[in-house]
Amino acid sequence: MTPKTSNKLSGVESTATDSAVESTTFTQYASENMGLFVGIVTRVTTGLLVARKAILKAAKWTYASVTPIGWLCVALVIAAIPLGLILHWIEFTVAGGVALLLLVIAVPFLLGGKSYSVDFSLPEDRVVAGSDVHAQIVVKNVSARIELPGQIDVPIGKSIKDISVPLMLPGQVFTEDVQFPALRRGVIEVGPVMTIRTDPIGALRHEREWADVKELYIHPLTVSVPSTSAGFIRDLEGNPTANLVDSDISFHAIRHYAPGDGQRHIHWKSTAKTGELMVRQFEESRRSRMALILALNSSEFATEEEFETAVSAVGSLGVRAIRDGRDLSVITSAEIAPGTKKVVRSIRSLSVLSSRSLLDELCRVEASDSAMDLNQVCAMTAQALSDISIVFIACGSSMTPKQLQHIRLRLPQDVAVVALLCDPGDEPRYRIFSGVSVLNIGILDDLRALLSRYNG
Numbered sequence: 001m002t003p004k005t006s007n008k009l010s011g012v013e014s015t016a017t018d019s020a021v022e023s024t025t026f027t028q029y030a031s032e033n034m035g036l037f038v039g040i041v042t043r044v045t046t047g048l049l050v051a052r053k054a055i056l057k058a059a060k061w062t063y064a065s066v067t068p069i070g071w072l073c074v075a076l077v078i079a080a081i082p083l084g085l086i087l088h089w090i091e092f093t094v095a096g097g098v099a100l101l102l103l104v105i106a107v108p109f110l111l112g113g114k115s116y117s118v119d120f121s122l123p124e125d126r127v128v129a130g131s132d133v134h135a136q137i138v139v140k141n142v143s144a145r146i147e148l149p150g151q152i153d154v155p156i157g158k159s160i161k162d163i164s165v166p167l168m169l170p171g172q173v174f175t176e177d178v179q180f181p182a183l184r185r186g187v188i189e190v191g192p193v194m195t196i197r198t199d200p201i202g203a204l205r206h207e208r209e210w211a212d213v214k215e216l217y218i219h220p221l222t223v224s225v226p227s228t229s230a231g232f233i234r235d236l237e238g239n240p241t242a243n244l245v246d247s248d249i250s251f252h253a254i255r256h257y258a259p260g261d262g263q264r265h266i267h268w269k270s271t272a273k274t275g276e277l278m279v280r281q282f283e284e285s286r287r288s289r290m291a292l293i294l295a296l297n298s299s300e301f302a303t304e305e306e307f308e309t310a311v312s313a314v315g316s317l318g319v320r321a322i323r324d325g326r327d328l329s330v331i332t333s334a335e336i337a338p339g340t341k342k343v344v345r346s347i348r349s350l351s352v353l354s355s356r357s358l359l360d361e362l363c364r365v366e367a368s369d370s371a372m373d374l375n376q377v378c379a380m381t382a383q384a385l386s387d388i389s390i391v392f393i394a395c396g397s398s399m400t401p402k403q404l405q406h407i408r409l410r411l412p413q414d415v416a417v418v419a420l421l422c423d424p425g426d427e428p429r430y431r432i433f434s435g436v437s438v439l440n441i442g443i444l445d446d447l448r449a450l451l452s453r454y455n456g
Helices: 032-065 068-087 090-110 268-274 304-323 355-364 374-384 401-410 446-455
Strands: 005-009 012-016 025-028 116-121 126-128 131-141 150-156 159-165 173-182 186-190 194-198 205-209 214-219 239-245 250-256 278-286 289-294 327-333 347-349 388-396 416-422 429-433 436-441
Touching: 068 090, 090 194, 116 150, 126 131, 126 355, 131 150, 150 186, 159 173, 186 355, 214 355, 268 278, 289 304, 289 374, 304 327, 304 355, 304 388, 304 416, 304 446, 327 374, 347 374, 374 388, 374 401, 401 416, 401 429, 401 436, 436 446
Parallel strands: 126 214, 289 327, 289 388, 388 416, 416 436
Antiparallel strands: 005 012, 012 025, 116 131, 131 173, 150 159, 150 194, 186 214, 194 205, 239 278, 250 278, 327 347, 429 436
16 A cells, blocks of 8 residues: 655645556645635535435435325424414314324335335237236345335226235245236236335325336237138239230230330241231239228217227238238328318328237227328328229218218229228128128128128
């Protein structure tokens, strides 16, 4: 250890070390009294800073730990006891004393809880609407002392699940199964898990977060649709159209050679018979792309149940198409800022990379008054997708025949249009109106039978 030296000469004080030290400090005061004054000021300033930090920490702890009942007790202690002593009102003095006693008794209940090790597991982060969700919480006392009973809160969406933790010995493990219903489609946040310390009357309360927030996807209810349903075109290479092209796989006719035609399409037998060059002509083959359009405007649904049925119908058709490897597009109205609906038009294409990604996207869709109506969505879909061959439109019972007719005019004439009218109070029906195949769905199970009839 390097010895430390101190020199005082003409009011100069310095501290230095030997030459092996890289840096030194040299301080000079005008006089010894000034040096003493500066030292006192420095110590006082440091003490004030420490006191300020302690006061702020105590104030923060008090604000976070004292409940409204606790503040009432504090007010009684501050006001009732002096008032009772001054006015000689024994009732005020007793009330203030009882409030002080309750605060003193409540303090030990906040002790502990920091020695917990909390593990919250959610085995399944994706479930179907209407099913039950099972989770597990494991609490361990990792300290060498006894932990008093406490409480753990598990936020589940807008609700909270309370779990009582018993008195735990050192190293003891407490396991609790958490079960709650997933009633409605959507995405809910589970967590963070919080340990709660509070007294019997709730005057003081201390919370500590442990686990992270987990997202739980509640998928819409779907039904299995056979691969032979939904009007799919089952040609491996695509569906030949009425458009004639010079190169494809669907042969149409033979015509005279024109400059620019490829030599590999020359039909030599016809050329030999006619004495002129003849080439093959083909029909353009097009892949069968299916578009699913989901209405999001609230005016197009009479009830929330109709909207949920429409989402389930789109999910059922989309899952079947993805599993069959079909070309698919799922279109909805994009979110439009309030006040800009008249000047802004926008559609959104949901992810169809997998059945899971599509159902995840459908968990987040919600009906809104600011969403575009189907008439505008279909018009933009026809502009964005030029290769669609069949369109399914999922909407509610509020859609009138006149509105369906306008929607049909927005789509190309060579595209088959099927409207899924979701009305839980109606019987399943199949009818054709103005070039639109209308399927009235009372319950989701009606979709399978109606699609089979449509194919027939």
